[in-house]
Amino acid sequence: MIPQVGNGKGGDEVSYFCKNRRIWSLLTALLVASVLLLSGLFIVTHGKHDCTGEDCRVCSEIKVCVSTIRILSEAVGTGAAVVFVYIAAHKLVFSYIAGFFLCPASLVSLKIRLDN
Numbered sequence: 137m138i139p140q141v142g143n144g145k146g147g148d149e150v151s152y153f154c155k156n157r158r159i160w161s162l163l164t165a166l167l168v169a170s171v172l173l174l175s176g177l178f179i180v181t182h183g184k185h186d187c188t189g190e191d192c193r194v195c196s197e198i199k200v201c202v203s204t205i206r207i208l209s210e211a212v213g214t215g216a217a218v219v220f221v222y223i224a225a226h227k228l229v230f231s232y233i234a235g236f237f238l239c240p241a242s243l244v245s246l247k248i249r250l251d252n
């Protein structure tokens with residue numbers, strides 16, 4: 137049972153996940169890393185085996201591991217690219233907007249005389 141944290145938008149489950157976002161992110165990262173590590177470890181340890189032919193269970197499991205590694209790598213790479221583009225766009229927009237609040241300076245507004 138999920139404990140009730142508050143009555144925010146999206147229901148109690150969404151509020152629970154928002155409150156514990158760091159923990160869920162860490163758990164997800166650990167899960168993805170362990171799947172990648174264990175799939176790679178299985179491929180390395182069972183690369184050379186006594187193959188029985190077309191219906192070899194080890195070969196089919198190796199194919200599943202390779203597919204899993206490929207899918208997770210593509211997902212992680214895509215996620216990293218999206219985060220990079222988001223951060224770059226945010227900084228670019230923020231620096232552009234910050235330029236609107238700069239006070240224009242001129243010699244007249246600074247009351248500098250040029251009669252030397």
Ligand SMILES: [Zn+2]
Binds near residue numbers: 187188
């Ligand atoms: Zn085999």
